[in-house]
Amino acid sequence: MNPKSKKKLKKGIGSAASVLLMILLTLIVLFPIYWLIVTSFKMESEIYQIPPSLFPRNLTFDNYLHALVETKLPQYFLNSIIYTVGTLLVALLCGALAAYAMSRFRFKGKKTYLLVILLSQLMPMTTLIVPLYVSFGKMNLLNNRVAMIIVYAAIQIPIAIWLLIGYFNGIPKEIDEAAIMDGCTRWQILTKIVLPLAKPGLMAVGLSIAISVWQELMLAMTFTNQDELRPLMAGVSAAITKSGVQWGQITATGVLALLPMLIVFIFCQKYLIQGLTGGAVKG
Amino acid sequence: MEKRSMKSAYAYLVPSTIIMGLMLGFPIVYNIIISFTEWTLKSSEKHFNGIENYIKILTDEKFIKILIITVLWTGINILLQMVIGIGLALFADHLTKGKKFMRVILLIPWIIPGTVTALTWKWMLQADVGIVNYLLMHFNLTGQNILFLSDQNIALMTLILVHVWKAFPFWFLMITASLQNKPVDQIEAAVMDGARYPHILRYIILPHLSPIIASTGVLTTIWTLNYFDLIWLMTKGGPMDATSTLPIYTYRLAFEFNDFGRSAALAVVSLLVVSLVCIPYVRKMFQNMKEEGVL
Numbered sequence: 001m002n003p004k005s006k007k008k009l010k011k012g013i014g015s016a017a018s019v020l021l022m023i024l025l026t027l028i029v030l031f032p033i034y035w036l037i038v039t040s041f042k043m044e045s046e047i048y049q050i051p052p053s054l055f056p057r058n059l060t061f062d063n064y065l066h067a068l069v070e071t072k073l074p075q076y077f078l079n080s081i082i083y084t085v086g087t088l089l090v091a092l093l094c095g096a097l098a099a100y101a102m103s104r105f106r107f108k109g110k111k112t113y114l115l116v117i118l119l120s121q122l123m124p125m126t127t128l129i130v131p132l133y134v135s136f137g138k139m140n141l142l143n144n145r146v147a148m149i150i151v152y153a154a155i156q157i158p159i160a161i162w163l164l165i166g167y168f169n170g171i172p173k174e175i176d177e178a179a180i181m182d183g184c185t186r187w188q189i190l191t192k193i194v195l196p197l198a199k200p201g202l203m204a205v206g207l208s209i210a211i212s213v214w215q216e217l218m219l220a221m222t223f224t225n226q227d228e229l230r231p232l233m234a235g236v237s238a239a240i241t242k243s244g245v246q247w248g249q250i251t252a253t254g255v256l257a258l259l260p261m262l263i264v265f266i267f268c269q270k271y272l273i274q275g276l277t278g279g280a281v282k283g
Numbered sequence: 284m285e286k287r288s289m290k291s292a293y294a295y296l297v298p299s300t301i302i303m304g305l306m307l308g309f310p311i312v313y314n315i316i317i318s319f320t321e322w323t324l325k326s327s328e329k330h331f332n333g334i335e336n337y338i339k340i341l342t343d344e345k346f347i348k349i350l351i352i353t354v355l356w357t358g359i360n361i362l363l364q365m366v367i368g369i370g371l372a373l374f375a376d377h378l379t380k381g382k383k384f385m386r387v388i389l390l391i392p393w394i395i396p397g398t399v400t401a402l403t404w405k406w407m408l409q410a411d412v413g414i415v416n417y418l419l420m421h422f423n424l425t426g427q428n429i430l431f432l433s434d435q436n437i438a439l440m441t442l443i444l445v446h447v448w449k450a451f452p453f454w455f456l457m458i459t460a461s462l463q464n465k466p467v468d469q470i471e472a473a474v475m476d477g478a479r480y481p482h483i484l485r486y487i488i489l490p491h492l493s494p495i496i497a498s499t500g501v502l503t504t505i506w507t508l509n510y511f512d513l514i515w516l517m518t519k520g521g522p523m524d525a526t527s528t529l530p531i532y533t534y535r536l537a538f539e540f541n542d543f544g545r546s547a548a549l550a551v552v553s554l555l556v557v558s559l560v561c562i563p564y565v566r567k568m569f570q571n572m573k574e575e576g577v578l
Contacts, residue, residue, distance in 0.1 A: 018374075022378075022381055022385060025371070025385070025389065026388050029391055029392055029448075032403045036406070050412070050417060051417065051421075094298040097298060098295060098298075098300075101293075101295035105295075113296065115569075118565055119558075119565065120303065122505050122561045124508075124550065124553045125530070126509075126530045126534060126549075126550045126553055127314050128306075128310045129550075130537050130546050130547050130550065131311075131313035131547070134317070151306050154302045154305065155307070157302060157303055161299065214396065215398070217397065217398060217512045217516075237515075240401065241515075250402055251402070257396060257398065258396065261395065261396060262394075272394070273390075273456060273460075
C-alpha cells in the first residue's frame with residue numbers, strides 16, 4: 001500500500017469513527033426524551049409490556065386528556081406563568097437599574113456591592129428555606145403569589161446585575177457623554193440609549209431568569225401547598241414521588257412541562273447560549 | 284457634578300438592595316440565629332441553646348456519612364462532566380460537517396427541567412418495567428434486573444450518571460466558546476514544525492483553555508454541591524441515606540424530622556463549605572473586573 005492511500009484510509013476510518021460517535025451521542029441524548037414522549041402516547045396496558053414497543057401500537061391521547069382535564073395541570077401552568085413573568089419584570093427592572101449604576105458611576109461601596117452580588121449567586125438555597133418558611137408562616141405569606149415572586153426575584157437579581165454589567169460596559173461611555181452634552185438626564189440615557197442598545201443582553205438575561213424560575217422546585221414545593229397556587233414543577237413532583245405512579249399520565253405531564261422549554265430552545269438558542277456563557281466566558 | 288452623580292448612583296441601587304436584603308440578607312442572619320436555638324415541632328417553646336445543634340451534628344455518625352456522600356457526589360460528578368464536556372468540545376471542534384448539529388443536540392439535556400429529567404430517568408430505570416434493564420438483559424449484559432434506585436450500593440452512582448447526562452452540556456458550551464478564539468497562528472506554526480495533535484493539545488490548546496476550565500470547575504462544583512432536584516425526586520436521599528447529600532439532608536431535617544434548629548445549623552455548615560470552595564473563584568472574578576476597569 002503506498003503512503004498516499006494509507007493516509008486516505010486513515011482519514012476514512014477517522015471520519016467513519018466520527019460519524020459513529022455522533023450517532024451514539026445523539027442516541028444517548030435524544031433517546032430518553034423520545035422514550036418519555038412515546039410512553040405518553042401509549043395505553044396503560046402497552047406501557048408495561050415486555051418486550052416494550054418502540055412505537056405505540058395504539059396511539060392514544062387519553063394520558064393528555066386525563067392530565068389536562070382531571071388534574072390541576074392547567075392551573076399549575078397558569079401559576080408557573082404568573083411566577084415566571086412576575087419575577088422577570090421585577091428582576092430585570094431592579095437588575096437593570098443596579099447594573100447601570102455599577103457600569104456608569106463611581107461610588108463608595110461599589111466593590112462591596114459587587115462582592116455581595118457575586119457571593120449571593122453561590123449561596124446554598126438551604127440557608128434560605130428554614131428562615132423564610134418560619135417567617136412566611138408567621139406573616140401569613142405561605143401560599144402567597146407576591147411573596148413567591150419577590151423571593152424568586154431576590155435569587156435572580158444578583159445574576160441579572162452581574163450579566164447586565166457586562167452588557168452595559170459593552171456600550172461605549174462616549175455615547176453617554178455626548179448625550180449629556182445634548183442635555184439628556186441620566187435617566188433618559190438609561191431608558192432611551194442604554195436599554196435599547198442592550199436589548200440582546202436583556203433578552204439573554206431574561207431567558208436565563210425565566211428558565212430557572214420555570215424549573216425551580218425546592219422553594220415552590222415548600223412555600224405553596226394549595227393547588228390554586230402551586231407552580232408546575234411542584235405539582236409534577238408531588239405526582240412523581242407518591243407511590244403507585246401511573247407512568248402514562250405522568251409522562252404526558254412531563255411532555256407538557258417540557259414543551260415551553262423546547263419552544264424557547266428552538267427560537268432563542270442564540271440568546272440562551274449567550275446568557276449561559278456570558279457570566280463566565282471571559283474568566 | 285461628581286458628588287451629585289454619586290448620590291444618584293445609590294438611588295439606582297435601592298430597589299435591588301431592598302429585595303435582596305429582605306429575601307437573602309435577612310434570612311441568612313435569621314438562619315444563623317435559628318441555628319443556635321432549640322427549635323423542634325415537639326418543643327413548643329424555642330430557646331437559645333448555644334452551639335448544641337452544632338455539637339449534635341458534628342458528633343453524629345450520620346454527618347460523616349453525609350459528608351462522604353456529598354464529596355463523592357460532587358467529585359465524581361465534576362470529574363465526569365469535565366472529561367466528557369472537554370472531550371466532546373474538542374471532538375466537535377474538529378468536525379467539518381455536523382458541527383452545528385452536535386452543538387444543538389448536546390445542549391438539549393441542559394434545558395430540560397430537573398423535574399422532567401427525574402421523571403424520565405426514573406421511568407427508564409424502573410427495575411421491573413424500565414427500558415434500561417430490558418436492554419441490558421436483551422444484550423446479555425446482566426442476568427437479573429438491576430435495582431438502580433433501590434440498591435444502596437448502586438443508587439448514588441445511578442444518580443451521578445443521570446446528573447452528568449443533564450449537566451455536561453454546560454462544560455461543553457463553555458469549552459466550545461473558549462475554543463472559538465484559540466491561538467490559530469500558534470497551532471499552524473506548530474503544525475508546520477511537524478508537531479502532532481497530542482503535543483498541540485498539551486502545549487497550546489490546554490493552556491489556552493485552563494482559565495475557563497478553572498472557573499467552570501468552581502462554578503459547577505458549587506452548583507453540584509448545592510443540587511437538590513434530581514436526588515429529591517428520584518430517591519429522596521434513600522435507600523438508607525445512600526444518596527443523602529448535604530442539601531437533601533438539611534431539607535429533610537427541617538421538613539421531615541421537623542428539627543429547624545439542627546437544619547439551620549447544617550445549612551450554616553454548608554455555607555462554610557461552599558465559601559471555602561469559591562474563594563479562589565471570587566478572587567479571580569475581582570481581578571478580571573479590575574482589568575476591565577469596572578472597579
